[in-house]
Amino acid sequence: MNFTDHDELDRRMKRRKRRQRSDVFWNILTVLTLLASIGLIGALLMIYSNPFISINPFPPPTLPVLVIIPTSTATPVVLPPTWTPTVGITETPAPATSTPVILPSETDASIEVFPTAAGNSLYTFGLQATPSAVNSETFKPSTGCAWQGIAGQVLDLQGRHLVNIGIVLKGTYNGKTISTQSISGTHTEYGDSGYEFPLGTTPIASTGLLSIQLVDQSGMPLSEQVIFDTFDTCDKNLVLINFRQVK
Template structure:
């Protein structure tokens, strides 16, 4: 015996319609999102991205020729006259004290005297006169020469130039009276002096003397008396002076 089918309730109809609507809405929603994804600027997009600013275009570079300054033309300058440079003067390593004296040829009166200076002399002889051969200083003179020479130094044995040296006396019956300056005979040193008194060795004893003078012809040293010899090995008499005050 067949049982009668129960009748469906009308209450299921709204749910069925809602299910159909949701199923139909799914492809529409997918299509909407696909369109928005492919075209974000679409009017259907409720949240469109901000409009990008226009890209700045750099100006097209154009080459511009630079204007060069006018060419400078050098003006020739006058060539200076050639002036030869004098060679440097050699400076002695040993300090030299220069006491300026009056040149011999311009000496005027008073004549040198034998007056002694009160209180002692400025210079004294360093040692007794020495008789040696001129060949030690100038071999070209040999035995045909005789003279007297020497040097003058200060307390520190530094050369003193420009001091007058007075030679006087007699030799072979002839009067001898000559003056010279220290520093004029470099073969004996920076302050060397020299007198030529004969053209051959002549013997004498205590007839000749030398002494130092200042510019007023006043004595700066004692009178040093010396002998000469008729010997070619003793034709040079050396007399040195040293400052003592």
């Protein structure tokens, strides 16, 4: 080997060492770049999950404090449990001749009615007295025994006559269904607020088949339903049922 060969070997060795140093540098740089990329990705994930983290260079603006404005609460309107209609009162002068008022006697046959207590009643009207069965000639002398019916009157709290109050009669009489209506003040022979329901021309006995009730103009009940009997004798061919305002 001559001198020239030695020089060539030295140059090759130097080039190899330079390449090795260069490879080490690039390897280190690659590792650092990889670590930096991993750290950057981790930081981005942390910022994404919590934008308000301290490492976020561009944190979102702080939201203003939520102001809760109170809202008004509607107060429900509570209606009374029952509606009490206002009825018109007609004052009439006392008649020249007084109309007899027939009160029930202990000998009258039983007439079934629903109990009416002025203090606890849900209705505006109740019975003035226990219904009674009398001879129709007391009020209608010309009828004799060839007539049967129901009649009465309607009074206010002060005992004054009330007219134009609806009265409904329902039930069964002589095998036929009855559903008819009248108003107070149409038969003044029983008083200025008198009413009447003719049933037939022959007294017939019935038990609990007929009922009577006061109603307003829309058909709403103003009194409890009164169930009563009829009788087949001439001295009890008229059933008197009087109503009076209780509140």
